[in-house]
Amino acid sequence: MRTCQAIVVGLGGMGGAVCAHLARRGVDVVGLEQFDLAHDRGSSHGETRIIRKAYFEHPDYVPLLHRAYPMWDELSREMGVELFVRCGLLLAGNPHKALIAGARRSAIEHDLDIPAVPRDEWERRFGGFAPDEEMELLFEGDAGFLHVERCVMAHADLARRLGATLVLNTTVRSWVANAEGATVYTDGESYRAPLLFLCAGPWTGPLVRELGLPLTVKRKVQLWLRTRSRWHGAEHHCPVFIAQTEAGYFYGFPSLDGTSMKIAEHTGGECVPDPSRVDRDLSRADVERVAEFASAFLPGVQSDVLRHAVCLYTLTPDEHFILDRHPRHDNVFIAAGFSGHGFKFAPVVGAVLAEMALEGRTDAPIGFLGLQRFDPGR
Numbered sequence: 096m097r098t099c100q101a102i103v104v105g106l107g108g109m110g111g112a113v114c115a116h117l118a119r120r121g122v123d124v125v126g127l128e129q130f131d132l133a134h135d136r137g138s139s140h141g142e143t144r145i146i147r148k149a150y151f152e153h154p155d156y157v158p159l160l161h162r163a164y165p166m167w168d169e170l171s172r173e174m175g176v177e178l179f180v181r182c183g184l185l186l187a188g189n190p191h192k193a194l195i196a197g198a199r200r201s202a203i204e205h206d207l208d209i210p211a212v213p214r215d216e217w218e219r220r221f222g223g224f225a226p227d228e229e230m231e232l233l234f235e236g237d238a239g240f241l242h243v244e245r246c247v248m249a250h251a252d253l254a255r256r257l258g259a260t261l262v263l264n265t266t267v268r269s270w271v272a273n274a275e276g277a278t279v280y281t282d283g284e285s286y287r288a289p290l291l292f293l294c295a296g297p298w299t300g301p302l303v304r305e306l307g308l309p310l311t312v313k314r315k316v317q318l319w320l321r322t323r324s325r326w327h328g329a330e331h332h333c334p335v336f337i338a339q340t341e342a343g344y345f346y347g348f349p350s351l352d353g354t355s356m357k358i359a360e361h362t363g364g365e366c367v368p369d370p371s372r373v374d375r376d377l378s379r380a381d382v383e384r385v386a387e388f389a390s391a392f393l394p395g396v397q398s399d400v401l402r403h404a405v406c407l408y409t410l411t412p413d414e415h416f417i418l419d420r421h422p423r424h425d426n427v428f429i430a431a432g433f434s435g436h437g438f439k440f441a442p443v444v445g446a447v448l449a450e451m452a453l454e455g456r457t458d459a460p461i462g463f464l465g466l467q468r469f470d471p472g473r
């Protein structure tokens with residue numbers, strides 16, 4: 096049996112960050128990952144993730160984002176790699192519906208600057224977009240995107256540099272815990288530590304079966320559609336965007352290769368009973384709704400798919416995260432249910448879990464992300 100001071104299960108978006116923050120505080124941490132680092136079978140792949148502050152989902156996320164922005168910048172500096180591109184974010188939707196109304200609410204509550212863009216100005220500045228007449232546009236200037244695989248690697252590399260041991264291609268089959276600590280079992284080895292962090296993304300449900308968490312895993316497709324518009328190029332200051340239409344929420348990124356734009360639907364998606372058995376082929380149904388949205392909203396984007404990636408959301412019923420202690424084991428922590436919008440928070444998740452575990456408390460306002468809202472047998 097290998098002993099250490101902390102074990103982290105899962106080295107995707109969150110687990111790598113947890114390892115880095117524990118190692119930074121001098122903790123002897125072992126991270127266990129069933130695949131390679133920055134693999135394409137979980138939730139943290141596909142080139143880019145949106146990062147933004149005027150959080151339409153809930154204003155309580157904003158203080159966590161104030162903390163996340165400089166942490167991404169610091170990680171980028173420390174590892175010497177560009178992670179965060181501040182190209183701005185365009186929000187488009189009916190002003191009375193959740194996207195625009197929610198972003199406004201967060202902006203007012205937290206004094207964020209997200210000006211409305213008048214129609215004549217948007218035609219001049221954002222020629223790559225053709226919003227409906229009744230849509231309102233808001234622009235968040237210091238938002239943008241993260242290079243997702245680079246971020247995963249940066250946290251993992253930093254963790255290793257600070258002394259963490261990362262064990263790859265090793266699946267955790269089970270774990271037990273008591274007041275002294277936790278033991279984790281893989282196929283050929285066991286690990287024991289006073290602290291355990293479960294950051295298993297779409298595989299979290301079976302690892303904490305005793306809690307019966309209401310997690311739903313969904314198959315989500317990211318499409319790179321051909322664009323013929325120069326307006327969609329990063330060099331023409333194309334922002335990331337989120338649009339709420341009658342059909343749902345759609346989002347996309349500036350073209351990074353000059354020929355394609357990554358576009359996807361946030362709403363919808365098929366439920367996946369087993370995250371290890373996911374259909375990764377592209378079907379016509381995967382393309383139809385996004386192509387229809389693009390043909391109306393993104394002049395110059397065509398329906399031919401140059402590339403695609405299938406990714407997984409792990410949704411809670413209220414689509415807010417789970418960031419808490421295990422209700423039956425004080426020394427076991429759970430970071431899960433990131434509901435398709437968690438990546439931007441990864442360094443904060445790492446820091447907050449390290450604080451909770453090592454100091455017994457955190458100042459971060461994470462009460463609304465607690466497990467008690469699901470009453471998991473407390």
Ligand SMILES: Cc1cc2nc3c(=O)[nH]c(=O)nc-3n(C[C@H](O)[C@H](O)[C@H](O)COP(=O)(O)OP(=O)(O)OC[C@H]3O[C@@H](n4cnc5c(N)ncnc54)[C@H](O)[C@@H]3O)c2cc1C
Pocket residue numbers: 104105106107108109110127128129130136137138139140141143144145146265266267268294295296297298299315316317359406407408430431432433434435436437438439440
């Ligand atoms: C298509 C798509 C678009 C998204 N867009 C955005 C966005 O624009 N902005 C944003 O902020 N967020 C976005 N998200 C959400 C964000 O990417 C996720 O919330 C985040 O990546 C979740 O990270 P995670 O660490 O929980 O999961 P993962 O990154 O999947 O990590 C879990 C890891 O645990 C490992 N693991 C699981 N079980 C075991 C086991 N038993 N033993 C060993 N290892 C194990 C897995 O292999 C995996 O590597 C998006 C997600 C998707 C799918």
